[in-house]
Amino acid sequence: MKVKLCSCDRKCSVNEILKCIGVGAFGKVHKARNLKTGHLVAIKIQDCTNDKCMALLQECMLLESFNHQNIPKVMDKYYWEQKLYICMELCAGGDLDNSDMGTGFLKESQIAFVAKEVLETLLYLHQKGYVHRDIKPNNILLTDAGEVRIQKENGDYDDRCDVWSLGITLLELAEGKLPLVISSSNSLYEYWEQKQRVPHLRKRDKWSPAFHRFLKDALTLDPAMRPSVELLLQHEFVRNVEHEPSPLKRCLRRSKFLGSIRKFF
Incomplete structure (x- = not known):
């Protein structure tokens, strides 16, 4: 995979690095502004003095091979002063586990929207022979x-x-x-498998029978009996969910308003 080599002048003239918006296994992620277009982007910055740089290059190559609207797009990549910079689509709404959005406040229609969007992305990945293996709110x-x-x-x-x-x-x-947090070395899945119990919603009357049935199917303990992503996309819980407009826009407006209040005080 080709990586552009750039001088300090090129780097500074293309992107203005703004605040850090995340830290992970592959270094830091910053919000940045492309000074030619004015567009905001996300930039992953990885120190290339360790072996994680190659892992990030492999991740970048994998992302570039995908063509799905729900997978962030790689826009540019370059190397400067022993650091790898990967410019990607900025997801300015944050993740579903951030402090402003929070969890436990979504309506069922919003949860169904998330479920369908994730299922469609997983179907694309599975058909290409890949497994995500880390679906969670902050991803x-x-x-x-x-x-x-x-x-x-x-x-x-x-x-x-x-x-x-x-x-x-x-x-x-x-x-x-x-549904459960354990401190032992066993995984949560292994715990439920050993107990032969299925995780479930605690407030049964708050949610529709369709949601309960969807979760029961998705959380089938025996993997061989668990429905595929393709089959779950036909489930009544997500079958009639519309993509536009997103029911999460109102949540984003609310979270930004609360965030502005916190900053004010």
Whole structure:
């Protein structure tokens, strides 16, 4: 994969690096402004003095091979002073686990919207032979318009693990917390498998029977019996969900308003 080499002058003339908006395994993510177009972008910056730089290059190459509206697009990449810069689409709405959006406050129609968007993205990935294996609220990003974007991961797992993770994610979005937190070395899935119990919504009367049935299907303990992403897309809970306008736009307006109040005080 080709990476542009650039001088300090080129870097400074193309992007103005703004505030840091995230820190992860692949370095820091900054909001930046393209000085030629004025557009805001997200830039991943990775120190290339360690082996994580190659992993980030591989991630970038993988993202460039995808063509799906719910996967963030790579716009540019360059190397400068032992650091790799990858410019990507900015998801200005943040993630579904950020402090302003929060979890546990989404309506069922909004949760169904998230479910359908994630399922459609997973279907695309699975058909190309990839497994995400890390579906969770802070890996589900939103644009300013409330559109869903999925941060991509990969690992040696079967695609049915993504269905289980989506079910747990929807539980967290509905109730604001995971159905169980354990401190042992066992995974949450292993705990439920050992107990032969299925995670479920605590406030049964608050949610529709369709939502309960969707979660029961997605959280089927036996992976061989768990429905595929393609089958879940036909489920009554998500079948009639419309993509536009996004029902999450109102949440974004509310979170920005609350954020402005916090800044004022």
